[in-house]
Each structure stands twice: as C-alpha cells, then as structure tokens.
Amino acid sequence: MHPPTRLPADFYQNDDVVAVARDLLGNYLVTCFDGQVTSGRIVETEAYRAPEDKACHAYGNRRTKRTEVMFSAGGVAYIYLCYGIHHLFNVVTGPEGSAHAVLIRAVEPADNIPLMLERRKMQNLKPQLTAGPGVMSMALGIRTDWTGHDMTAPDSLIWIEDRNGSPNEHGIASGPRIGVGYAGECADWPWRFWIPGSPWVSKG
Template structure:
C-alpha cells in the first residue's frame, strides 16, 4: 500500500475507514463542511475500477446570495435542481464543454449549497488513474485541478444526482481517521469566478498547505468600476 506523503501513515487499516453519512453532509454551514472535507478520502468504484485519493483542495458555493454559485438567487433550472436536494449527493456539471466538475451537495433540502472538490492526492488504484489521464501518478498534473481530478477518478456528468451515502453507491467519501490541523489549512479566494463581483473576493477556497496536489492559484482580476 502507498505511503501517505501528507500524513506519514499507511492507509491499510480498514477498521479506521468510516463512510461519511447524512449527518456530515447535512451540516448547514457549507464553509465548515468544505474545511472538514480536507484530508478525507474520495473513493470511486465503477465496475471494479477501485481508486481513492486524499482531498487536498476544495471551494464552497452557497446560494442564495453567492454570485459565483450556479443557484445564485435560488435560481432553479434542470441543472441546478440537484443543488436543492438534501446534502449527500453529487452535483456534476460540464465546464467549458470539456471538463466534468464534481461537487458535493450539502445542507438541508432547498438549501443550494455545494463544495467543489478541486484536487486529490491519489492513494489507491494509481494505475487506473494513470490510464485515465495518461499522466504519471507522481505528478500533481494527474489530479490537481477540478477537471483533471474528475477525469482521474472517472467521474462524469452521468453521475450528477448520485447519492454518496447509499450502501451501493459507486462514489463516496471516507474518514480514515487522520487529523488536519487548522494551521495546515490555507485559504484564498476562489479560482475562475471573476464575474462574481464582490463575491469573487470571498475566501472560500481551502487547501492543504503542505500538499503538492493543489492547483496553482490565480488571483481574481476584478473589472474596473465605471463611474
């Protein structure tokens, strides 16, 4: 089994693996959930293609007043409807016609909150992930960035609405017992939401400072105010 570069222990103790349940996802503070997701294990098992990775980077999105959130103003469309479901399902959408971005829906029903999973450090099923990406598992390029993370884990928009807590779900998240200290969490503004005006300045991106598996930060370019 792989050494864990961040926490310095091995992930071969199944008794410590605890699948996150409704009570975790239905926390109504999406920023807190986002921070708590750091260090957890994202696992997918599509037709026996088992792989996992430690979550190293996330962003919180929170309707109704977050202009960067697809459900801003509680706007309901066929696509965003998933975000209004009770916490514990996947919200996956296509970005730039190419990338499948994976989010975890949180909070109660009719609360359109979600956490975008932006990066993982691969732990198990490295060969599968390398095949999907055509990139060595030694390189952050494998899974640092929301589009490539989804590709490495095999997640596509076909899975939007999928429960993360049902016993037979092929996607879930586990707590494997490690503690992430507050001082090891970095924060910044969210990436790629320059259009969101003042919300583009909210520090709702969180990452593990020690990790190499974190996407490069791009500061927001704010549009000059006309007057």
C-alpha cells in the same frame, strides 16, 4: 480503530457549507466503477452557497434543470460540464431546499494510481494527475452522468470516507476561489480551502 465508512448524511446536511468545505480536507474521495477502486485524499475545496453567493450556479435560488439537484438534501453529487470538456465534481450540502455545494478541486492520489494514470494518459506520477477539478475527475473516472448520485447510500459507487487523514498542526489555508471574477464582491470571499504545503494542490 474501525474500518473506513462512508461519511453519513448528517455530515453533509450541515447548513454551514463553508465549514463542510473545511472539514472535507483530509478525507478520501473514492470511486468504484467496473469493480475498480480509485481514490485520493482531498487537499483542496471551494464552498458555493445559495442564495447570496453570485458565484454559485443557484445564485438567487434560481432553479433550472441543471441546478435542481443542488436543492437536494446534502450528500448527493452535483457534476456539470465546464468548457465543454471538464466534468467538475461537487458535493451538495445543507438541508433539502437549500442549494449549497462544495467543489472538490484536488486530491492526493491514493488507491490504484496505475488506473488513474491510464485514465489520464500519463506515464509518471506527477501532481498534474489530480491537481485541478477537471483532471481530478478524469483520474477518478467521474463524469456528469453521475450527477444526483447519493454518496451516502451503503452501495454507492462514489463516496467520501474518513481514514484518520485530517489536516494536522499545519492547519488549513484559505483564499479567494478560482475563476469566479465575474461574481462581483463575492469573488473576494475566502471560500477556497487547501492543505498548506501539499504539492497536490492546484496552481489555480
């Protein structure tokens, strides 16, 4: 056993974003803002893959101010505002020049649950603390300001680490992604992954 460390750049730079989305399950998403660590075990993810995926913001390798960060080498954060309110957190994957990303949709709360409850203005620990991409980001203190942050740097303030919490014999479940009905045939691709039976997975 060794102390947990940040997942390395080559984990993220795998070109197979669907495999990365699966492999992220069971790892811990950690933030350390203002000296305060908060974290959770990743239980639900979705893969988005340019250029062929119509649900991906970089569909057709479209480069805009917003999507430019998705073309970075894997390991940086891609965070955007959804419905004017929610800060949705993704990890860019693949080699530089490809625009793939994994949306982290839900975590099982781990470190510093009191601070996460405070950020969410909640009194008691319930799945709704972190089950869903918008509320998860709020609990971890993640905002769009952090888009482009290199999570593989040794002094990064957002990172993902392996604590030997990988999914066990119950395996991994998959199905269509949430909220992408506009994406034509791509809407049916089973690119959402979750740990079956976990109460911390979003309801969709």
